[in-house]
Amino acid sequence: MSSRSAAKINQYFRQTIPMMVKNNVPITPPYYTLWYSYTSGDIPELSTRIDDIVQRLGQCDRYMCDVLLEEFVVDAAEDTLAQVQSSINQVVKSLHASTESAMSHADHLNQSMSADIEKLSQEAIQSNTHSAYKLVSIARRFIDKTEDYRTQLEQQNAEIQALKAKVAETEKQLFIDGLTDINNRRKFNDDIALYTASADKTCLVMVDIDHFKPFNDEYGHLLGDKIIQTVAKTLEQSCIQIPGAQAYRFGGEEFAILLPNANLKAAIQFANDVRERISRLNLKNKKTGQSIRPITTSVGVAQFQPGESLEALLERADQYLYAAKHAGRNCVRAAVA
Incomplete structure (x- = not known):
């Protein structure tokens, strides 16, 4: 997409987003990449498949898009998707700014012309000539047209405002784990960098569900998912008691908790x-x-040391987590304060 002009990208954007909304597809970078490819015609086979799906089913919803993503947009890099999301935001902001500017100009033009037409009307009455009345009539028709234009701009602006809200909601969802509805790994990466840079003390708590695979084998994956969701909700509720504490799904059955401004004993x-x-x-x-x-869970706790890399902090927390497992599980292991 980077080789195209901004005008061309804007054009494809105007076509892509309404299609996604019409097909009830979330405006996230992966889905946007898929539909942008469809709109631009970059992948003819993809375009053919989407056309066929829409013709057969009436729409190409997110579930069908998931299948197409696996086939046509494989292993999209996270940083690339983040750039796409940024581009979406920038274009929406640009559209909003352009519409606001156009509405302002239309208002100014109408106010200016209304005053001029009023003067022209008075002069036409005084001169009482056909040409003067005709000129006033033309001017009034023109100002009616600009009023219609402003009404269209208002409608477009309302649509853009709604789109901005939808994009903002989607962007927020990028940081939420789909299964548990708590913060995801991407949010953890952002927050740990922020916490260790700004908080006087930050403790990292790593939590792993003990013997999780047997749960899936014995009770099935649906109950396994329910266990993960319930543990996640318990962690999130527990964080309420400590200001700034946040829980994250780190991956699989493993979770992380960040405790800013907390000493090791409290952690x-x-x-x-x-x-x-x-x-x-x-x-x-x-x-x-x-x-x-x-x-039951095994838990490892580590406190950030000034000058320590984030990788080193994670490694230490992991070491204590595995120490808890080796100690028999269902216990906490941490550095000595």
Whole structure:
């Protein structure tokens, strides 16, 4: 897309976004990349497939788009997708600014012309000539046209405002884990860099569900997902007691918690509280109505050291997490304060 002119990208954008909205597809970078490719004709086979899907099903929704993404937009780099999202935001802001400017100019023109036409009308009455009245009539028709133009601009601006809200909502969703609705790994990467740079003390808590694979094998993946969701919600609720604390799904059955301005002793106490809360969870197998076996977690805690790299902090927290596993699981391990 970078080799095209800004005008061409703008043109494709104006075509792409309405198509995505019409097909009820979220405006996220992967989906936008897919539909941009369709609009621009960069991948003829993709365009043919989407046309066929729309003809057969009436629309190409997000689920069909997921299939097409796997086939046509494979392994899109995260930084590339972030650039696409940035481009979407910039174009929407540019459209909004252009429309606001046009509306302002239209208002100014109407005010100016209204005053001039009023003077011209008075002169036409005094001169009482056909040409003067005709000139006033033409001028009034012109100002009616500019008023129609301004009404169209208002409608366009309302559409752009709605689009801005939709893009903002979508951008927020980029940082939310789809399964658990808590912060995702991308948000963790952003926040840990911010916390370690601004907070006096920051502690990292890594949480891993013990023996998770047997849950899936014994009860099925749906219940496995329910366990992950319930643990995530427990972590999120636990964070409320510490100002600034945030929970994240780190990947799979592993989670992370950032505790800004917390010393190691407080972080260890928090980690133990969380571990105990999770161990008291009582989930039932919907098929049998029976309670499943207890859910336990292994927890590692590390405090950020001034000058330490983020990679080193993560590595230390991981070491303590695995130390908890080797100690028998369902326990917390941390550096000595």
